[in-house]
Amino acid sequence: MSQAELSRARASGDRPGEVEALYALSRVAARGGDLPGAERLAGEALVAAMRAGDRGLEERPRHVLAAVARMSGDLPRARDLYKASIALNRQLGNAETVNSEYHNLAFTELRLGNIEVARELFAAGRQEVFREGWDGFVPYVCVAAAALASAQGEHRRAAFMLGVADGAFAALGQIPDPDDAAELATVRAAALDALGEEAFTEQYDQGLVVPPREAFPG
Known part of the structure; x- marks a missing residue:
């Protein structure tokens, strides 16, 4: 077409x-x-x-x-x-697009090794998504949380947030964009390697049924 x-x-x-x-x-x-x-x-x-x-x-x-x-x-x-x-x-x-591009910039900073910069950008973006009610972007803040946890070696949290992210995408009938899909695959591989399949699945399944807003402490 x-x-x-x-x-x-x-x-x-x-x-x-x-x-x-x-x-x-x-x-x-x-x-x-x-x-x-x-x-x-x-x-x-x-x-x-x-x-x-x-x-x-x-x-x-x-x-x-x-x-x-x-x-x-x-x-x-x-x-x-x-x-x-x-x-x-x-x-x-385009306020919503500004926020989504900051999300992408945060991933770039994360992969450059600038974890604190990425953490601050992810947190600010998540707060704005929840405050403004940009529901279509909620799964992506979960992807960000999974990637940040993985980068810090928190693989149980990463596996849990993978479940939250997949549940959020399913609830909206969406699939992740290619760049975020690549991030999810990287996090999944690292978590499976660190935890083993049984522990990974336990954390993932718990996250799968948690509403995204309840997955973030504070």
Whole structure:
């Protein structure tokens, strides 16, 4: 469908339609594990958006480029791209997207070894999600908690929060974005290795039935 929309948009000079189609194709590539393809398509979408002269059209392509850099392991570039995306979304007045990009920046800082910076960013983002009622992002704050626990060697807590996260996604009928799915897989592997399958499953199953807001002390 996106390929057909891309052909139509280019034939008719519909720049917003071209950007949207390229962005959709870049997400398909990312979910399929084709990071070079995702980067190429998001880059084309960004060029089309800049030609249109509408900064609002730049927002989604820039997000994909940052996510691809993060998933590819180019963390310094990902950090710069997320900060630029945050600045753009502030300019556009997209408060919820600003929060989600801070979430992604926090993961980048975590993988760079800046645990305290990541902890502060995750906590601030979680508080805003719960305060503003951004229910669609609740599973992602659980992903963040699992990853932070894992990075600190708290594998029982990590396994528990994996269960909370999976339960939260299921309750909304969602699946995680590719970058967060990769984080969940990393945490799961580390927790299974540290705890063994029986202890991991015990903690995971407990978390699976806990409402997300009850999983955070204080």
